[in-house]
Amino acid sequence: MKVLWIFAHPEQCSLAGSLMAEGLRTLDALGHENRVSDLYAMGWKAVVDADDFGGPSGSSGPSGSSGPDRDRLFIGAEQERAYEYGALSADIRGEQEKIRWADTLVFQFPLWWFGPPAILKGWFDRVLVQGFGFGLQGPDGRTLRYGEGGLAGKRALIVTSVGARESGFGPRGIHGQLDEVLFPLLHGTFWYTGMAALPPFVVYGADRLTRDGHARGADALRERLRTLGTTAPLPFHHENGGAYDEDLVLQPEFAPGRSGLGVHR
Amino acid sequence: MKVLWIFAHPEQCSLAGSLMAEGLRTLDALGHENRVSDLYAMGWKAVVDADDFGGPSGSSGPSGSSGPDRDRLFIGAEQERAYEYGALSADIRGEQEKIRWADTLVFQFPLWWFGPPAILKGWFDRVLVQGFGFGLQGPDGRTLRYGEGGLAGKRALIVTSVGARESGFGPRGIHGQLDEVLFPLLHGTFWYTGMAALPPFVVYGADRLTRDGHARGADALRERLRTLGTTAPLPFHHENGGAYDEDLVLQPEFAPGRSGLGVHR
Numbered sequence: 001m002k003v004l005w006i007f008a009h010p011e012q013c014s015l016a017g018s019l020m021a022e023g024l025r026t027l028d029a030l031g032h033e034n035r036v037s038d039l040y041a042m043g044w045k046a047v048v049d050a051d052d053f054g055g056p057s058g059s060s061g062p063s064g065s066s067g068p069d070r071d072r073l074f075i076g077a078e079q080e081r082a083y084e085y086g087a088l089s090a091d092i093r094g095e096q097e098k099i100r101w102a103d104t105l106v107f108q109f110p111l112w113w114f115g116p117p118a119i120l121k122g123w124f125d126r127v128l129v130q131g132f133g134f135g136l137q138g139p140d141g142r143t144l145r146y147g148e149g150g151l152a153g154k155r156a157l158i159v160t161s162v163g164a165r166e167s168g169f170g171p172r173g174i175h176g177q178l179d180e181v182l183f184p185l186l187h188g189t190f191w192y193t194g195m196a197a198l199p200p201f202v203v204y205g206a207d208r209l210t211r212d213g214h215a216r217g218a219d220a221l222r223e224r225l226r227t228l229g230t231t232a233p234l235p236f237h238h239e240n241g242g243a244y245d246e247d248l249v250l251q252p253e254f255a256p257g258r259s260g261l262g263v264h265r
Numbered sequence: 266m267k268v269l270w271i272f273a274h275p276e277q278c279s280l281a282g283s284l285m286a287e288g289l290r291t292l293d294a295l296g297h298e299n300r301v302s303d304l305y306a307m308g309w310k311a312v313v314d315a316d317d318f319g320g321p322s323g324s325s326g327p328s329g330s331s332g333p334d335r336d337r338l339f340i341g342a343e344q345e346r347a348y349e350y351g352a353l354s355a356d357i358r359g360e361q362e363k364i365r366w367a368d369t370l371v372f373q374f375p376l377w378w379f380g381p382p383a384i385l386k387g388w389f390d391r392v393l394v395q396g397f398g399f400g401l402q403g404p405d406g407r408t409l410r411y412g413e414g415g416l417a418g419k420r421a422l423i424v425t426s427v428g429a430r431e432s433g434f435g436p437r438g439i440h441g442q443l444d445e446v447l448f449p450l451l452h453g454t455f456w457y458t459g460m461a462a463l464p465p466f467v468v469y470g471a472d473r474l475t476r477d478g479h480a481r482g483a484d485a486l487r488e489r490l491r492t493l494g495t496t497a498p499l500p501f502h503h504e505n506g507g508a509y510d511e512d513l514v515l516q517p518e519f520a521p522g523r524s525g526l527g528v529h530r
Contacts, residue, residue: 114448119311183445188440
């Protein structure tokens with residue numbers, strides 16, 4: 001396997017850093033190739049702006065956006081145009097090259113405000129542009145999304161640490177059921193671009209972790225990495241598999257009478 | 266009312282920019298004071314790092330973090346310590362001062378990867394530090410969260426634009442029911458810090474909006490702002506109101522037999 005490990009933590013000298021080191025050693029021992037994007041160490045630029053597109057907006061290539069909806073078209077269309085013309089900035093192209101190389105992506109980050117740190121959110125915003133991660137069409141003209149798309153065939157794993165106890169992230173826990181809190185990543189980003197979303201790997205109680213707890217976390221991570229290629233992904237429905245109607249609403253025979261994020265698996 | 270409008274869009278010359286201008290005019294006409302944080306125009310720094318804390322880590326004040334869990338303690342404890350000692354960087358202190366002044370916060374952003382752009386995620390990561398937004402204790406030693414906390418008494422409104430049609434964000438829509446997709450913000454950030462979360466204001470189909478559609482969006486926004494002080498917030502449960510047990514799990518008499526994010530309102 002070819003694993004790209006995206007690390008979004010300010011310090012390598014940390015629980016997270018030692019977990020990554022342990023993870024990379026495990027991948028080596030298993031004979032899996034691996035590459036690392038350590039976003040803080042790389043000084044990764046988090047914010048989408050005109051510098052991403054190889055110049056001022058509209059300076060080259062077709063744009064065609066005007067009128068009251070120019071804002072939405074501007075970013076998406078500029079990203080797509082720059083991708084098509086090879087004009088995205090070098091740091092973005094470097095990450096896209098790593099993604100093309102990989103068959104598996106690991107995203108390791110501390111859960112801040114129930115989501116990824118800004119530096120990782122900006123990696124998604126800047127790297128997974130239209131034409132690369134999504135916005136592709138099949139031979140029949142269908143848009144390829146949710147189970148199909150630019151990153152189809154790859155697998156994605158979240159490795160995260162949270163300060164809270166596990167019970168608070170359970171099915172009725174106050175912080176919200178974890179796989180639904182992470183829906184924007186698991187379903188809205190991984191599955192949207194075609195990647196199979198693996199069940200997240202979580203270290204709970206990271207604020208109060210003892211040395212024993214840390215060792216147990218490392219053991220559990222090693223086990224997850226051993227089964228990286230065989231673990232069943234979250235069973236989300238394919239957009240084009242018959243589960244959704246033309247308005248993109250789940251057909252009544254799926255999860256009948258229910259609503260909310262849980263109906264999509 | 267005193268409204269702080271946080272704007273996280275790369276261009277003012279856009280649908281979003283014209284909606285903000287319309288919104289600010291409406292607030293003026295209603296006699297509400299308002300201030301703006303235009304994050305792109307301010308060159309807002311998105312990424313939490315040691316520069317936020319007034320110097321290298323551990324250079325002053327009590328820190329007390331060591332051992333395998335140092336990473337988690339480092340960021341949270343450094344933020345809390347720097348807040349207590351007035352050592353947070355000037356841009357962060359400026360935003361905290363605006364929040365103290367305001368009774369209502371409006372967050373306007375395009376929905377990217379089903380969440381806020383990195384520049385806004387970084388505003389939450391950097392500004393809402395422990396000791397300011399959360400981590401406070403009541404007289405009886407209870408932690409004040411979810412309905413209580415540093416920002417209790419304020420109201421928060423999301424104003425967002427999405428490219429997709431509304432049906433895809435409905436209760437069984439493929440993109441996920443919108444108030445559950447936004448749960449990390451509405452419940453995990455606003456309600457967590459004590460703010461009442463108002464129902465989000467959404468412009469759908471923003472990629473294909475006609476001039477008429479734009480005018481309807483502006484009309485609807487004016488109406489939402491007219492009722493800013495009276496709109497009922499999302500009815501999330503208080504952490505300390507009896508709905509949750511000691512493990513922070515919802516008591517069985519609430520939403521009996523159900524699970525997932527929808528049980529918390």
